[in-house]
Amino acid sequence: MSEHNPQGGEAFMQPLLRVRDLKVAFKVDRAMNEVLHGIDLDVYPGETVAIVGESGSGKSTTMHAVMNLLPGTGRITEGSVLWNGRELVGIHRRDMESIRGREIGLVPQDPMSNLNPVWSVGFQVEEAIRANGVAKGRKAVRERAVEVLQQAGLQDAEKRMKQFPHQFSGGMKQRALIGIGLSADPQLLIADEPTSALDVTVQRVVLDHLAKMTSELGTAVVFITHDLGLAAERAEKLIVMYKGNIVESGPSREILERPQHPYTKRLVSAAPSLASRRIGSDAELPAAPTESFDVAALTASARETVAHGQPMIEVADLGKVYKIRKGNFSSEDFHAVSDATFTVNKGETLALVGESGSGKSTIAKMVLQLEKPTSGSIRIAGKETAGLSGKGLFDLRRTLQPVFQDPYGSLDPLTNIGNTIMEPLKIHGVGDAASRKARVLELLDQVALPRELASRYPNELSGGQRQRVAVARGLALKPDILILDEAVSALDVLVQAQILDLLAELQRELGLTYLFITHDLAVVRLIADRVCVMQKGRIVEQATTEEVFERPQQEYTKNLLAAIPGAHIELGV
Template sequence: MSEQQPILSVRDLKVAFGTKKKQNEVLHGVGFDVYPGETVAIVGESGSGKSTTMHAVINLLPGTGKVTGGSVQWNGRELVGIGRKEMESIRGREIGLVPQDPMSNLNPVWSVGFQVEEAIRANGLASGKKAVHARAVEVLEQAGLQNAEQRMKQYPHQFSGGMKQRALIGIGLAANPELLIADEPTSALDVTVQRVVLNHLETLTKELGTAVVFITHDLGLAAERAEKLIVMYKGNIVESGPSREILQNPQHPYTRRLVSAAPSLASRRIGADASLPAAPTSTFDVAALAESTERKIGEPLIEVEGLRKVYKLRKGNFGSEDFVAVDNATFTINRGETLALVGESGSGKSTIAKMVLQLEDATAGTIKIEGRDTSKLNGRELFNLRRTLQPVFQDPYGSLDPLYNIGNTIMEPLKIHNVGDAASRKARMYELLDQVSLPREVATRYPNELSGGQRQRVAVARGLALKPDILVLDEAVSALDVLVQAQILDLLAELQRDLGLTYLFITHDLAVVRLIADRVCVMQQGKIVEQATTDEVFENPQQEYTRNLLAAIPGASIELGVEPAANEDYVPHLEAAPEHSAEANGAMGNASRNSTGPAF
């Protein structure tokens, strides 16, 4: 590959936000190369500069963001400082983008099909109504969307998070670009659809010579799909080189910490052999969650029986047809227990959560909480129930009010339920920010000033504000990088032990399930097809569908090389940014290992 010329060559790239008088530099001289057909993964925690780096490449920095130094060469052409029209001719046609948030990147007033067709027309990929429509269907099918012809008529709110993500991937790939920037492209996808989409991307890379830059917090995905790995921390590159080599023998303390905290990789070793002691790795060691102290499991708290939900879908000529989202679901959650609902996108997991939370009415069946049928509660009883039953929603972008600052967002449940006075609410808010590892200064900031991972932490903090008995977590850690994910899972496990909390945990990440859940219900097309303890499901799955889900966990077969001694005395200080190192941030087109930066 060294004989080839890179299609993208970034040198000493610096980016700052703010005005000329007060600038905050967030990238401190980043450099790397991407070659034709190469797959590169950029990993690091939320706020490390992963997305900012690639958005700077295509001049899509938000707000006051500006490139303040360095060079970006695209096929030998300098992109820093070029005109808007020139950049627009490159974006889409030559460099495709799959944005991070599937919930807010589709226009709610246009059908999904119209938006895909618009991208095809804008990039000059087809002309004429029929040709454009045919290409749009093809694009959605390639991205793994079933019944694409029918789905094109639907609107974004009628799609699950995973389906929206697939539509965005389809739009990003529509022009067969030379480089695809995929910003967390599979964070909303279940593992089986993730595999379909990533296999498609891999085929493109091989057949068309398309290079892919993954921005991801999933180290399993990075290890399995990318040839080269770039590890970022606080706007610097601290390590880079062949992905498997880095993950099997991480040199930098920060990389070691990332590897030790990754559930997609750790799940393989947790519970695999109880006789082997877990290696000490870091302050937030996911393996330690499996060794947590015994909890008391009490009487049945949530009893769901014969639950069914049917939606009416509109058809032409003012007609409608029935769509069964949940069919005859039955399960029980005991006090102090965690039940995980897993399955593909659109299998009915979130619909069950909404019915448990009384945000949707069941078509048939019963939900009992502490023996009381929730469908028969009056307004006051339902209000009181909500104090003990709190949600953490899937979408960290849509579930926070953009007009409320973070402090008021977290205190809102306390105000609504008239808990304490202003001073005690403020104290509780700061306590919650500490619990979810957010700095207290965040209290005066607004959601649009936070990253996706930070917003999700705010949502978890708000869910915990009232100290509820039951927490319904709908993909609550899917948007988080592995370090924060480990902290949140550790926090949830600790709160469960201390307060006896009960969790209904909805996720498509089976690796996380292994860490947190006592029992698992596997859902397929609205039905619970398998129900057992976590160990039974992972070690002896009964259904072919469950076996396929387990086989699709990215990176499950990759051996890691974090030695116990490597992190024994390592206590991370996330507030301290590493010093700028020219060596760390130099060109990385070659495949040699590059581990630099301070030893924290």
Template sequence: MSDQRQMNHGGAERAGDPTRPILSVRDLKVEFGVKQERREVLHGVGFDVYPGETVAIVGESGSGKSTTMHAVMNLLPGTGKVSGGSILWQGRELVGIGRRDMEHIRGREIGLVPQDPMSNLNPVWSVGFQVEEAIRSNGLASGKKAVRARAIEVLEQAGLQNAEQRMKQFPHQFSGGMKQRALIGIGLAANPQLLIADEPTSALDVTVQRVVLDHLQGLTQQLGTAVVFITHDLGLAAERAEKLIVMYQGNIVESGPSREILERPQHPYTKRLVSAAPSLASRRIGSDATVPTAPTRTFDLAALSDEPKPVVQHGEPMIEVSDLGKVYKIRKGSFGSEDFHAVAGASFTVNRGETMALVGESGSGKSTIAKMVLQLEPPTSGSVRVGGKETRNMSGRELFDLRRTLQPVFQDPYGSLDPLHNIGNTIMEPLKIHRVGDAASRKARVYELLDQVALPRELATRYPNELSGGQRQRVAVARGLALKPDILVLDEAVSALDVLVQAQILDLLAELQRELGLTYLFITHDLAVVRLIADRVCVMQQGRIVEQATTDEVFENPREEYTKNLLAAIPGAHIELGQAG
């Protein structure tokens, strides 16, 4: 506690004394709930962050990573409160601080890049307006021209190309990665002394991730800005952070120099985390892989359905994309518009029982192809055939039947779950829509699916806002599997998951594929995951497929310079993880 007494005298010395922590957390306890039903989720957490230091907090979903830093910023959700301990910011106690005082610190002195790029941008305002609003409210510029110039500057610093043009667009016109870059720009706008980055690059492709992380690193060096990463990417933690904090069930179980911990983990939990992390040295999860035994399946869709599924021969083409194109109209001044070619001339085939991965930078057209395959967007040109049937001019009934065999798992675990439906009803919804089974058998199927995606059954009565990001994504996967479809289109389906759950889901997907002959179209920017799950890879750049080959060929002998750059940008690719001591 002597550290804390010294800190009380050192608030003015922030920039000058690198030996004094700017943030000092001691014995921090946080509770959630009301009255007698309060539950402690942080059990006495303590750590220091020094000027210019980069710290990474890692741990599985629900371990308390985000809760710890939200407590620092006084941003705990409604029923959460700090029940004990101390948070000193430059010698000033933040526990119990007034709302107005905290608002002055938040943004100007402590910046935040929130985890979810989808729900943290207002859909009715242009992206540029929202960045400008943050700049005005933090007093960073005055006058319309100065504010606009600063907004363009922060978006460019965050790695957003054509920032001036993109500012006029609305969030729904941005890819997930582009929204994340806009939030990073807002978080960095005030050049804060501490930046809390909650999964700041989980929605970013590896090349943009490198641009953003290089920029953050430049900030720490030039301005003495400290950065706290909350991340599940151990490669990022190893490459970018000097200090690593490992959390498990609301406790810090190991902390110290990041490379030392990741190369020689001591705690059993850290060893599990490290061994589960995918890397470029990983191999495809195949029939010889060790996969956890799945729960016994008691729910037979075929027996409950009026129309049994047709038997498709293994290896038969399930998705055939031919010369596919998509053109969007982008508004310009004076009521004009210009064509934007999101996808141009894309062709590939995915066979029964196979996984095809679409990879590329954010905005390269991956998700647009997924939407056209799912018939959520009509193609401008070309064709999509699913199970041998052309989908372009399908009737409403034909599309409804197609949904039975073709199911999506979307990128955004926040926006794709209805906040008014509990988890059980969310997973059950496809069964109700397609009139599969009765109430009792549907409930049994929900429990079976929760088991499959490693979620406790009691979550069936909980709501999405009570779940972590990783838990929500597992619910989305469970809903996608509810009808036992032939084809799953997975759009960044594991990007929000910590490495342990990611490994479980990838093993589950591989096991279901072997057992049921499932076909996967897997959209991702995580190339290490591609190595684990995919048979073949299509590399996309600016709407075009520039390279298409088997996974081994792409990783071991990439032809295109663009593909080589993608592989070279993977964080921590050349760091040896997991030589447990």
């Protein structure tokens, strides 16, 4: 990986970042547990590198070690990190702070917990610009803040600056963080799952901007991602990590079209973002089934019962209006959802898709009775939910369970994983202590988590592991209806395939009903029976999955489908 032949016949180019034999360990019960076992990698000016691998493989740990941002007891035990020829291992904290932000930018993985809830989004972007010395003077700082938010794909950036993080959707928060990361025009941008919370159209805007930066300014980008479509389409070089080691590296297309290592082959075969285009057409199906096609088969068998199922969720003329504060103590109406109407039958999966901020999660919150509708009605299993309270609402919760978008904010940091999963069982008085514990272990097995994690706390788990815990908690009561809000967006492709497989199998066996909110259209192709496409709070298209993918009616839907990263790249297995 140390060789690099620049285009245009230039002289040998020195890498911006040169990592050699990097080893990282975390202290666990007075012993050092090594999690990186000798990482070697180079990043050159203007180069785009993607690091892929399953959750917990060491992707984020590698780049956090480079920036000296290892959490808790994490330490670099061996190795060298050269930045522009300067050794960063053992560097003084103040010297490292002068490099962070200005020379090496970071877009962190979690958009929910990386913005301060008591400060407006605009204030936080401006603070980063001041700290990095990008602009001076109040007016110049503000103009730069609006500019970077627009570059990151945030519409109405000037108006949105006054809002607080809780008034932003997950994708909008992610765009704000991308704006902060780009604010100083760094030489290297480390983007940790930068587009996991973004819909495909905004993804394309942001990635196009990053590509423009790399070509114009010579900015290098390191993507830490589980989206192989993004890696195939956007990165020149691919690094595949597994259990703290690099198992394969080289040109992206070459590796994804002809993977050599067994682990890389597993990743590629399980990737719905790339395989989904082949699932819809029998002519293109490969002879050997993969994990992704198992999901399609299970979902297809679940569909056979859909026609006979009674309506479980009936939404009619649903509307939600929020008040947005303006200056002078006044406010204006913001229509988050307008005139939404759809029905989900027993045993069926309906997917709500659309751009970030289109109203998908708002509908989910209203169905869950976490938000009160401004207008319209919601019926669950034939019962009107308006005015429900006390025991009626408690009984509804038994049949209707959520899996939230944010695996960081939806888990109590002071409660261990076992008790987190067990909590719904306790609240609803299901079983005794022994049977609850057995159910927790069963659920951990179902979502592919080691049983020993039951005694761990959320801060000891990766983002993907936390999301699996959230899915396990949602399944604990064996509900009739599951509302899945971006439930697999934080998961690597292998675990994503396992979770989708699990959801399809449970649906087939138990006749579960799913309302699936996502911006990942490839996942929709695998799991959904019908699709509602949302734009600016309205449902603009509603049809079966096949009709939406093969014969989209609206230009907006066509743009969403055209923006799927890597959709037309043929992969080897």
